[in-house]
Amino acid sequence: MFALNSNNEIVHIKEALSKTDYFCAKCGGRLRVRNGKIKIKHFYHLDNDCGDRGESLIHRYWKEYFSKLKEFERFKIIDSRTEVRLLNNTYIPDIVFKIDDGSYIIIEICYKNPKTFSYLEKFKKLTKLKKVYEIEVNFDEIIETKEIYDREEYINEYTNLKNKLFLAKEYILNISKK
Numbered sequence: 001m002f003a004l005n006s007n008n009e010i011v012h013i014k015e016a017l018s019k020t021d022y023f024c025a026k027c028g029g030r031l032r033v034r035n036g037k038i039k040i041k042h043f044y045h046l047d048n049d050c051g052d053r054g055e056s057l058i059h060r061y062w063k064e065y066f067s068k069l070k071e072f073e074r075f076k077i078i079d080s081r082t083e084v085r086l087l088n089n090t091y092i093p094d095i096v097f098k099i100d101d102g103s104y105i106i107i108e109i110c111y112k113n114p115k116t117f118s119y120l121e122k123f124k125k126l127t128k129l130k131k132v133y134e135i136e137v138n139f140d141e142i143i144e145t146k147e148i149y150d151r152e153e154y155i156n157e158y159t160n161l162k163n164k165l166f167l168a169k170e171y172i173l174n175i176s177k178k
């Protein structure tokens with residue numbers, strides 16, 4: 001479904017031309033387009049077939065797609081970056097959007113395997129991080145956009161917890177006075 005052209009750019013099968021050389025991202029082998037009568041339009045390996053059907057390019061394809069957006073979920077994007085190294089290189093999100101209020105939004109793209117919540121602790125440490133979205137994709141479409149972190153919610157929960165602890169302490173103090 002995906003291949004690289006001679007400029008190392010991703011090409012979707014829909015935009016691929018016949019009689020043109022494309023390359024497999026996994027093995028580097030030459031690919032051509034076949035417009036079969038039985039099978040739908042697809043790439044095939046000219047030489048040895050490594051079995052890759054462009055899966056290795058899905059992530060990169062969507063990363064490029066999202067980094068070109070000017071707006072996302074009603075947020076105005078001022079700048080977007082990939083390969084941003086955060087928290088002493090321990091966390092490299094797929095995409096970081098800077099939005100017009102000066103805060104940041106992180107996009108994580110997932111194909112088949114959703115990210116685990118081990119990242120939550122990292123998100124909390126990033127004070128300017130407003131929201132994190134996990135976007136599930138396949139070859140042709142965005143399957144689901146999930147909000148997996150919201151700083152405001154986290155701060156509210158934290159404040160609630162602090163209030164509860166305070167009340168509990170008061171309560172215990174009052175009891176012990178009696």
Ligand SMILES: [Zn+2]
Binds near residue numbers: 027049050
């Ligand atoms: Zn291959």
